Amino acid sequence: MTTLSQIIAGNWKMNLTLSQGLDFVDVLLAALSEKKISRKLLLAPNFTLLAPLAVACRDSVIELAAQNCSDHESGAFTGETSVSMLKDAGAAYVIVGHSERRHIFGESNALLAAKLGAVVGAGLRPIFCVGETLEQRQQGVADEVVTRQLTESLADFSGSRLIVAYEPVWAIGTGETATPEDARLMHAEIRRFLRTRFTWGDEVPILYGGSAKPGNAAELLAQPEVNGLLVGGAALNPESFLEIAGV
Numbered sequence: 481m482t483t484l485s486q487i488i489a490g491n492w493k494m495n496l497t498l499s500q501g502l503d504f505v506d507v508l509l510a511a512l513s514e515k516k517i518s519r520k521l522l523l524a525p526n527f528t529l530l531a532p533l534a535v536a537c538r539d540s541v542i543e544l545a546a547q548n549c550s551d552h553e554s555g556a557f558t559g560e561t562s563v564s565m566l567k568d569a570g571a572a573y574v575i576v577g578h579s580e581r582r583h584i585f586g587e588s589n590a591l592l593a594a595k596l597g598a599v600v601g602a603g604l605r606p607i608f609c610v611g612e613t614l615e616q617r618q619q620g621v622a623d624e625v626v627t628r629q630l631t632e633s634l635a636d637f638s639g640s641r642l643i644v645a646y647e648p649v650w651a652i653g654t655g656e657t658a659t660p661e662d663a664r665l666m667h668a669e670i671r672r673f674l675r676t677r678f679t680w681g682d683e684v685p686i687l688y689g690g691s692a693k694p695g696n697a698a699e700l701l702a703q704p705e706v707n708g709l710l711v712g713g714a715a716l717n718p719e720s721f722l723e724i725a726g727v
């Protein structure tokens with residue numbers, strides 16, 4: 481079995497101004513100059529912070545992700561941002577299908593498939609989020625929901641640089657974390673899907689997201705097939721982000 485190097489990604493959502501973002505990076509860089517890390521560190525700031533943070537993170541181990549993208553390359557799409565623009569600004573990764581995009585902005589599996597195509601087409605690496613709601617978990621259809629999200633959005637996926645994030649909707653920003661066992665079982669299910677669907681299915685990092693914090697990160701990261709964490713709330717503070725990353 482391949483050993484994937486673990487990824488710790490911080491999703492800042494619609495938080496942090498430029499000066500706050502730059503201060504955050506300063507704290508990270510200072511800590512990283514004292515201690516080497518084998519995990520990959522990603523930050524997903526607001527679009528407006530990507531270019532200046534790319535400058536601040538140059539020659540460091542910190543890489544940048546965008547939180548969303550348009551499925552269109554250019555044109556009359558007021559308020560949208562294309563993958564080439566994100567690449568230009570310094571993003572190497574794009575989060576696609578975060579539950580807030582699915583549930584607040586109504587993004588469908590079909591739209592997310594188009595966004596995945598755009599991301600890969602631009603040579604960026606998608607972090608594709610999947611996850612069930614509380615109601616779906618209680619109805620016992622969590623596996624089915626996640627498999628459908630994967631099947632419908634990855635039907636035409638080409639290129640092997642995919643990252644999947646399992647983020648149970650009921651655990652995002654709620655303080656409720658999936659138990660390590662819940663995460664282990666769903667990650668195993670996702671791995672089975674990826675192996676069946678792609679010859680390179682073993683190479684796909686599968687991140688867990690949902691109220692990950694310093695107190696539960698190590699146990700989650702110790703589960704088989706948990707290849708990293710996508711962190712929201714606890715990634716807004718550099719000290720807790722570093723603690724989660726094990727720095």
Ligand code: PEP
Binds near residue numbers: 653692713
């Ligand atoms: C997220 O938004 O991707 C997330 C996991 O948020 P939180 O860690 O706050 O639950």
